Amino acid sequence: MKYYIYLIISLLIPFTSLAQFIQGQVQDEKGEGIPFVTVFIKGTTKGTQSNEQGFFSLPLEGIQGEEISISALGFAKKDFPVSEKTQTQVFVLSHDNQIFEEVVVSGTLNPVSRLDSPVPVEIYTPQFFARNPTSNVFSALQNVNGVRPQVNCNVCNTGDIHVNGLEGPYTMVLLDGMPIVSGLSTVYGLSGIPNSMIERMEIVKGPASSLYGSEAVGGLINIITKTPEKAPKISFNANGNTWGEFNIDIGQKAQIGKMAKVLTGINYFNYSFPKDLNGDHFTDLTLQKRISVFQKWTIGKSKIPPLSLAARFFYEDRWGGEMNWNKSFRGTDSVYGESIYTTRWELLGQYILTHNRDLQLSFSLNRHIQNSFYGQVPFHAKQDIGFGQLLWNKHLGSHQLLGGLAMRYTHYDDDTPATASPNDLNVNKPSITPLPGIFIQDELKINPKFTGLFGYRFDIHPIHGGIHTPRIALKYSPKQGQTIRLNAGTGFRVVNIFTEDHAALTGARKVVIEETLKPEKSMNVNLNYMTKIALNGESFLGLDLSAFYTYFTNRISPDYSTDVQEIIYRNLNGHALSQGISGNLDYKHASGIYLNAGFTLLDNTMTQNGEKIRPLLSEHFQSTWGLGFPIRRVHAKVDYTGNLYSPMKLPLLGDLDPRPEYSPWWSIQNIQITYGQSSKNWEIYFGVKNLLNYTPPKNSIARPFDPFDKQVEYDTHGDILATENNPYALSFDPSNVFAPNQRRRLFFGLRMQLD
Incomplete structure (x- = not known):
């Protein structure tokens, strides 16, 4: 049995020696391994994920990319040049306080x-x-806690946005800080704001009239x-x-x-x-x-x-x-x-x-x-x-x-x-x-x-x-x-x-x-x-x-x-x-x-x-x-x-x-x-x-x-x-x-x- 195992290994060695791959460990500034890191060859769909100790191995055969991109939650994303070395390398990511x-x-x-x-x-x-x-935007808010899009009519399906149980008119809707979504548009125009426009949405619950004036009563x-x-x-x-x-x-x-x-x-x-x-x-x-x-x-x-x-x-x-x-x-x-x-x-x-x-x-x-x-x-x-x-x-x-x-x-x-x-x-x-x-x-x-x-x-x-x-x-x-x-x-x-x-x-x-x-x-x-x-x-x-x-x-x-x-x-x-x-x-x-x-x-x-x-x-x-x-x-x-x-x-x-x-x-x-x-x-x-x-x-x-x-x-x-x-x-x-x-x-x- 041992003879067959040695034979198989000897046959595989030439192929593995020809294979190109990169392997390494992703660490933080203190030298500790970062788990579940995402590693990708830039410009391709080839990628992998590190284990709980931060180790990964990624085949390079047939890959034309020149850099690998490494990212992890809580760390700044970083690109590294591709290396064909088979020995384990160390890749260091810095903490990102953006969160x-x-x-x-x-x-x-x-x-x-x-x-x-x-x-x-x-x-x-x-x-x-x-x-x-x-x-x-109107429909998108259905999964925001404390905010509920309320349909007000079974026939025409117009509605308003309730914040903390208060009806739509108690909430001011701003576009880039401008109070232009009010009156008629709170009834008929909210459905006309496409999500594709949005960079982000900020929600304040509670009165904001001291900065924004009338309508900002509920938020x-x-x-x-x-x-x-x-x-x-x-x-x-x-x-x-x-x-x-x-x-x-x-x-x-x-x-x-x-x-x-x-x-x-x-x-x-x-x-x-x-x-x-x-x-x-x-x-x-x-x-x-x-x-x-x-x-x-x-x-x-x-x-x-x-x-x-x-x-x-x-x-x-x-x-x-x-x-x-x-x-x-x-x-x-x-x-x-x-x-x-x-x-x-x-x-x-x-x-x-x-x-x-x-x-x-x-x-x-x-x-x-x-x-x-x-x-x-x-x-x-x-x-x-x-x-x-x-x-x-x-x-x-x-x-x-x-x-x-x-x-x-x-x-x-x-x-x-x-x-x-x-x-x-x-x-x-x-x-x-x-x-x-x-x-x-x-x-x-x-x-x-x-x-x-x-x-x-x-x-x-x-x-x-x-x-x-x-x-x-x-x-x-x-x-x-x-x-x-x-x-x-x-x-x-x-x-x-x-x-x-x-x-x-x-x-x-x-x-x-x-x-x-x-x-x-x-x-x-x-x-x-x-x-x-x-x-x-x-x-x-x-x-x-x-x-x-x-x-x-x-x-x-x-x-x-x-x-x-x-x-x-x-x-x-x-x-x-x-x-x-x-x-x-x-x-x-x-x-x-x-x-x-x-x-x-x-x-x-x-x-x-x-x-x-x-x-x-x-x-x-x-x-x-x-x-x-x-x-x-x-x-x-x-x-x-x-x-x-x-x-x-x-x-x-x-x-x-x-x-x-x-x-x-x-x-x-x-x-x-x-x-x-x-x-x-x-x-x-x-x-x-x-x-x-x-x-x-x-x-x-x-x-x-x-x-x-x-x-x-x-x-x-x-x-x-x-x-x-x-x-x-x-x-x-x-x-x-x-x-x-x-x-x-x-x-x-x-x-x-x-x-």
Whole structure:
């Protein structure tokens, strides 16, 4: 037996001596082996991974590459020249503190490390959103803890974004720090922001009115777009699914002369296949055709502060309704449909006025035009917003001073009572709101472990007068990678009903405004603890815990229950509370395994005339998660994402309404498999969305067979009668909605980029 073994070995020796390979150990600065290191031959698909002691062996036969690229979690990526030596070599990587140095701007308007920011800011990158690919920002937020995209209409599928249980109008959505996504665009325009534009997304939970003014009561979402400097030369991403949805993103950057760089992005989305799987004769998902064109310019030389300009055009044609609807029925009472044409353009820019970069001018202009019919009810509106801000930033000793002058001008006009003359509803009177403001902030570094921030803003509203919004933030860092923050502040919000509550435009309810609505005010306290821990160089663990409390006065909430035929708007005669705790856990292993998990416990209440009630569509508990791991042998990775929501109170049409008062527990879960290698700059991905095939009850739309209420009978007081054809005394109503109607579906896509 030994003879045969020696014979085989002797025969193999000539072949092994001819083979070319590289073997070695990857070590840190202290000489300790780094486990699960990724090693690739640059320009090829050939690669391997080190073992737990950092050792690896990589064949070189037939490989033309001249360098190997070595990377590991928590270490700076490094390239080494290829060597054909067979003896073990040592490759040293240096620790990379970037995981502790994520830079944010939304909390203080200053670029600062996330751990150093006195205001807690959450960061989400395109890599996070790629784990569950969607066509727009609105849908992408479904896996962010404490944030929930809320669909507000079963027919046209418009929606808003809830943060910590507060409705969409309480959250300010910024584009590159500009407050241009507001009013009409928070209802109709969020779906038009493609993910391909995003460099990162920063989320602040809690009032930020001292820096950003009105609307930043519940929090803010700052969508920071890509720059020509960081974007790939060419990018392409296309995906579709078995429901017939198709989305394509194309990006390209170019050098124009010696001083200008430009990035152009085009997004196109199409869904043109009506489906009625729940059998109510209405479309389960709104039909949509959407195009968005985005361009961003950077102009200037290296020694001259650059001018940044960006522009976007967006158009969408969407409709939902009865399955036999077409555009010939638009605005008639023959076949019910909700048809919405949206046209929007935006222009925004930033320019640093001084060489020491302490003075910056920001500006934006946008126009949003809405042409809509909800059945036979028209809604035509136009909104123009102009914004300018001069920002002064100065470092003086231990003080980081910030001051600013802001001016926001809003012109809004529609064909509803919202813009009618109070003396004559037949006379149109557009809403014109100039809103100048001034703010100042002092970030004081008391010692290496303790920082305080003090801010104040004063705005002048043409109707409500001067509005004061102070805030204070304290940060304590007991040791590296650990931060405790205490934030307190105030917020205010001026309400525009018809751009905030879609139910005011759909169904058969009459809108009643009982009084001149006063601006809502809030007081907020937030306690946050965040830590990031390196675990033996193999993995990182991040923990983020928060407790929040917000007290509202003059809260405005639609009343659906006093009269089932009306939506009554009034200031709350009492107060409202939003309080709770939330936690996020992030785990990353050098092998490529990751886990993100979050939970939020909420208690949202309104006290009206001494009676405590729970707001509609507000959950007590929500959770999100993401789990992923690589399958390196086949160059693939798996991502499993999902969310879970507790029951929410739903709008009903009276005591006889047979539909449940509360939604059940519900969850949307997804799985994705990605195949490809970053070294080749392409990926194929496919998977399943809504694994559990969850959809709301089939009777979510009340009386879908009589959408124009032609068979509804009324008594002498105008109340609906219970009849043989209408035993529950209902009218047509599509507002009972809490989850998407879209069932399980397969999806597939391709990503490519050229650097």
